[in-house]
Amino acid sequence: AQSVAQPEDQVNVAEGNPLTVKCTYSVSGNPYLFWYVQYPNRGLQFLLKYITGDNLVKGSYGFEAEFNKSQTSFHLKKPSALVSDSALYFCAVRPYFYSSASKIIFGSGTRLSIRP
């Protein structure tokens, strides 16, 4: 069965410092991997996705994520955090091979708090 784990409920970072939000996954075969962000009282917004190819994926708002197959991880990173990055972040996974039964599974979310 496929699953996603976000081991940290909350990550606190000072503005200007690098940030990392962790995600590990379990899926049969190769994965599709996603990061979404949720601002207060809003729906989820797509940030970036990994399909195949380069292990470093660049997305919106200066975020990037690194796919590591041996560690089954897809950590979200940003070199210099902004206060406006404070939000709830979700990692998600789906098997590479599509079937009607395969669906995207979301992690439990990590709250990122950037202090000025």
Added chain:
Amino acid sequence: NAGVTQTPKFQVLKTGQSMTLQCAQDMNHNSMYWYRQDPGMGLRLIYYSASEGTTDKGEVPNGYNVSRLNKREFSLRLESAAPSQTSVYFCASSQKPRLAGGKHTTDTQYFGPGTRLTVL
């Protein structure tokens, strides 16, 4: 384009009441989804519709029904609301993954703003 729209934004029900949450998308997407979001549990899939005319159960379907009215609209119905259904409900849509160049394309999901439901 409005993207994915949901109505209502807020709703308070008494136990046993029924209601329908509406969702519409104008992106010509084939697939639509209903999720619920509860603190510490992320998003859990209630029902989805891979394409017009089909619906399937997700992770937590009990107590809900859905209707894929047409390609644009996908409604979620609570026949007899219970306090355990207090949650924030999100609708999402995506293009159905397809084979292109021997590989499956991925299905980025686009979300509506949510409906905050309280059942007393």
